[in-house]
Amino acid sequence: MAGPFNWFSQVVSISAFNVRTLPQRLGSSLTAVLGVAGVVAVMVAVLSIAHGILRAMESSSAPENVVVLRSGATAEMMSVLGGNEVDYISEAPGIARNEAGAIASAELFVIIDVKKVSTDTDANVPLRGVTRPAPEVHQEFRIVEGRMFEWGLNEVIVGVGASREFKGLSVGDSIEVAREQWPIVGVFEAGGGISESEIWVDAAVLQPAYRRGNSYQAVYAKLESPDDFQAFKDALTADPRLNVRPMREEDYYAEQSEMLYNLVTGLGLLIAVIMGFGAVFGALNTMYTAVAARAREIATLRALGFHSGPVVISVLIESLLLALTGGVIGAGLAWLMFDGFSAATLNWSSFSQLTFAFYVSVPLLIQGIVFALVIGFFGGLFPAVRAARLPVADALREQ
Amino acid sequence: MKYLLLILSNLKRHKLRTALTMLSILVAFLLFAYLAAIRTAFTAGIDVADLDRLIVRHKVSLVQLLPASYEARIEQIEGVDEAVGQTWFGGYYQEQRNQFAQMPVEPEEFMDVYPEFVLSDEEREAWLSTRTGAIAGRQIAERFGWKVGDRIPITASIWTKADGSQVWDFDLVGIYDAGKKGTDDTQFFFRYDYFDESRPEWGRGLVGWYTVRIDDPERSAEISAAIDAEFANSQAETKAEPEGAFLQGFANQIGDIGFIMTSIVAMVFFTILLVAGNTMAYAVRERTNELAVLKALGFTDIGVLGLILGEALLLTAIGGGIGLLLGWLMVRGGDPTNGMLPVFFIPDRDLVIGIVLIAVTAFVAGILPALQAQRLRIADALRR
Numbered sequence: 001m002a003g004p005f006n007w008f009s010q011v012v013s014i015s016a017f018n019v020r021t022l023p024q025r026l027g028s029s030l031t032a033v034l035g036v037a038g039v040v041a042v043m044v045a046v047l048s049i050a051h052g053i054l055r056a057m058e059s060s061s062a063p064e065n066v067v068v069l070r071s072g073a074t075a076e077m078m079s080v081l082g083g084n085e086v087d088y089i090s091e092a093p094g095i096a097r098n099e100a101g102a103i104a105s106a107e108l109f110v111i112i113d114v115k116k117v118s119t120d121t122d123a124n125v126p127l128r129g130v131t132r133p134a135p136e137v138h139q140e141f142r143i144v145e146g147r148m149f150e151w152g153l154n155e156v157i158v159g160v161g162a163s164r165e166f167k168g169l170s171v172g173d174s175i176e177v178a179r180e181q182w183p184i185v186g187v188f189e190a191g192g193g194i195s196e197s198e199i200w201v202d203a204a205v206l207q208p209a210y211r212r213g214n215s216y217q218a219v220y221a222k223l224e225s226p227d228d229f230q231a232f233k234d235a236l237t238a239d240p241r242l243n244v245r246p247m248r249e250e251d252y253y254a255e256q257s258e259m260l261y262n263l264v265t266g267l268g269l270l271i272a273v274i275m276g277f278g279a280v281f282g283a284l285n286t287m288y289t290a291v292a293a294r295a296r297e298i299a300t301l302r303a304l305g306f307h308s309g310p311v312v313i314s315v316l317i318e319s320l321l322l323a324l325t326g327g328v329i330g331a332g333l334a335w336l337m338f339d340g341f342s343a344a345t346l347n348w349s350s351f352s353q354l355t356f357a358f359y360v361s362v363p364l365l366i367q368g369i370v371f372a373l374v375i376g377f378f379g380g381l382f383p384a385v386r387a388a389r390l391p392v393a394d395a396l397r398e399q
Numbered sequence: 400m401k402y403l404l405l406i407l408s409n410l411k412r413h414k415l416r417t418a419l420t421m422l423s424i425l426v427a428f429l430l431f432a433y434l435a436a437i438r439t440a441f442t443a444g445i446d447v448a449d450l451d452r453l454i455v456r457h458k459v460s461l462v463q464l465l466p467a468s469y470e471a472r473i474e475q476i477e478g479v480d481e482a483v484g485q486t487w488f489g490g491y492y493q494e495q496r497n498q499f500a501q502m503p504v505e506p507e508e509f510m511d512v513y514p515e516f517v518l519s520d521e522e523r524e525a526w527l528s529t530r531t532g533a534i535a536g537r538q539i540a541e542r543f544g545w546k547v548g549d550r551i552p553i554t555a556s557i558w559t560k561a562d563g564s565q566v567w568d569f570d571l572v573g574i575y576d577a578g579k580k581g582t583d584d585t586q587f588f589f590r591y592d593y594f595d596e597s598r599p600e601w602g603r604g605l606v607g608w609y610t611v612r613i614d615d616p617e618r619s620a621e622i623s624a625a626i627d628a629e630f631a632n633s634q635a636e637t638k639a640e641p642e643g644a645f646l647q648g649f650a651n652q653i654g655d656i657g658f659i660m661t662s663i664v665a666m667v668f669f670t671i672l673l674v675a676g677n678t679m680a681y682a683v684r685e686r687t688n689e690l691a692v693l694k695a696l697g698f699t700d701i702g703v704l705g706l707i708l709g710e711a712l713l714l715t716a717i718g719g720g721i722g723l724l725l726g727w728l729m730v731r732g733g734d735p736t737n738g739m740l741p742v743f744f745i746p747d748r749d750l751v752i753g754i755v756l757i758a759v760t761a762f763v764a765g766i767l768p769a770l771q772a773q774r775l776r777i778a779d780a781l782r783r
Contacts, residue, residue: 038670072565078557121651278426285419346652
């Protein structure tokens with residue numbers, strides 16, 4: 001028989017034997033599976049928070065969209081743009097136009113206190129004053145309940161995320177702004193993006209309420225094509241009347257979510273690594289026990305002429321199988337329990353609430369299972385080497 | 400003593416298994432300690448809030464400004480010792496990602512209201528006499544390598560200067576130390592007079608919020624109500640609340656994420672303990688025979704029970720103790736996010752809970768096999 005084939009068939013036969021005898025070691029095997037499952041479930045769940053935040057931010061932006069803030073401002077809250085500055089920006093080259101004019105929305109951004117549904121405590125909810133082109137600029141804007149507010153009236157619409165996470169934000173309720181009650185007339189969607197965490201009102205109504213005169217904080221605009229960005233940026237930065245910072249919307253949102261994303265991912269990975277060590281120790285224990293229990297069988301096989309390579313590999317395969325089972329269970333649990341779980345948190349960059357859904361993506365599931373296999377590999381490696389090195393004569397004599 | 404030797408030799412029987420079990424427990428308690436610090440960070444140090452301080456902010460939201468003239472009116476209210484205004488400056492050092500808290504304050508009143516920010520007498524004097532003077536927390540000064548005497552340019556994102564420039568220069572006159580556990584030493588304070596005269600006209604005479612020291616913590620609700628009543632129906636109504644409630648409000652805003660992260664990790668903590676406990680129990684069951692021999696030699700039932708429980712306790716105590724210690728060392732090494740969690744430490748209460756958990760784990764893992772061992776009938780066991 002050819003060498004490699006013989007070697008391979010030895011691996012298969014020992015592994016099959018191991019797997020068939022698994023039920024005899026059910027207790028300790030289940031322990032290892034459970035440990036790995038817990039670790040993977042936590043890792044996937046925590047990282048799905050970060051992925052959910054990222055997805056909310058990503059689906060907020062379109063490649064051809066741009067944001068203009070005052071130069072030096074790191075978020076809308078910190079920016080101020082005068083009415084004439086807004087006019088100059090809207091005239092810049094590259095901005096898409098329709099029959100109503102430039103598709104550029106000058107916006108105001110303030111926050112108001114609204115109570116969270118989950119905790120009944122105050123939260124900073126963004127209140128955005130928008131201008132007529134806003135529904136054209138912001139991604140996939142769509143009224144899903146009620147109607148759009150009337151321009152010039154103190155009516156507001158709320159995003160679906162805000163409506164779900166905060167109290168008293170349904171059609172028919174009203175919010176208090178500048179000691180007036182502003183009725184909520186509609187609920188809108190924005191493709192799962194960050195706008196869904198916000199309340200919208202006509203900027204011309206918000207300006208006097210917050211004594212902002214004719215000033216705004218940001219301009220959101222749609223370019224004719226993503227390639228026009230450089231020309232648009234150059235025109236604005238070269239304009240001596242302006243002192244502004246034009247950004248692609250994608251870059252702006254990436255910057256806005258960076259802090260929160262890094263915080264959650266950093267903590268999540270750190271915790272996963274610590275727990276991973278715990279799971280490796282658990283798996284090592286299980287596999288050492290398994291090898292010890294089979295010392296005589298392994299020695300017998302070696303005496304019969306089986307090579308040590310197949311013995312090593314068969315132990316590794318058993319460990320990997322256990323870890324894989326744990327990984328699949330853990331990832332599955334995380335997916336069942338957390339995918340789509342909606343939550344709200346404070347985005348430090350904008351100092352306001354961000355509503356989002358946990359997102360257990362396929363790459364994340366794969367990442368979890370790969371992590372399980374890594375645990376299984378290290379958990380099986382040393383016991384496998386020990387199995388291969390068992391002195392045949394001694395092991396056979398063992399009780 | 401003879402019991403201890405016996406326990407030790409039992410643990411040494413399967414050195415590898417003992418070591419691995421111990422390591423699992425170590426990891427679980429390391430995680431526990433680390434988690435306590437993360438939880439404290441997410442709740443922004445509510446536990447260390449001063450009971451005799453109130454925060455007064457604009458009723459609509461924290462970002463709305465209040466007139467600076469409110470300070471004198473607040474100080475007139477009965478029960479108020481001192482009020483100091485602060486404003487979020489929101490600048491960064493050199494690069495946009497170097498963001499940290501900077502606030503303009505009136506130095507003298509500020510140092511009265513915040514005794515936990517410890518400065519030397521010379522530093523105090525220097526701050527009071529230098530108009531462009533600023534003080535920084537130890538941690539932030541170390542992060543950027545600042546020394547007293549340095550000139551520090553901060554780029555403003557909200558407050559440009561009246562002349563339109565964005566960079567403010569400050570002279571670092573002091574580095575403050577954290578006077579107690581949990582004091583945030585990543586902040587940067589500079590003088591309100593310098594701030595007010597250099598900022599644009601539209602912002603002059605406005606501050607972000609007031610910190611108020613009151614003379615009797617018992618009356619905080621009453622004094623808060625009196626402050627709010629003072630400004631009711633004015634252009635800028637206020638919301639006054641104890642510092643702890645204010646921080647709690649902040650923590651609630653972060654809300655779900657902190658809670659979910661801590662609860663799922665808590666689940667894993669128990670999973671790891673379960674796994675380790677199971678291994679310990681298994682190690683005892685394996686020795687049924689020997690336990691019978693011990694009894695035949697004259698060990699009492701209670702003696703055998705103690706032997707097994709003692710073994711579980713020793714194993715858990717070593718693993719858990721080292722785990723807590725390592726966690727404590729890691730937390731002392733600083734927060735893993737490089738400055739995003741300024742309040743990062745393990746509260747004493749959690750260390751105590753950790754020690755209690757070690758005992759509980761040992762008991763839960765040891766009690767079943769120990770009871771079995773106690774009830775063991777010699778003849779039955781030996782015949783197996």
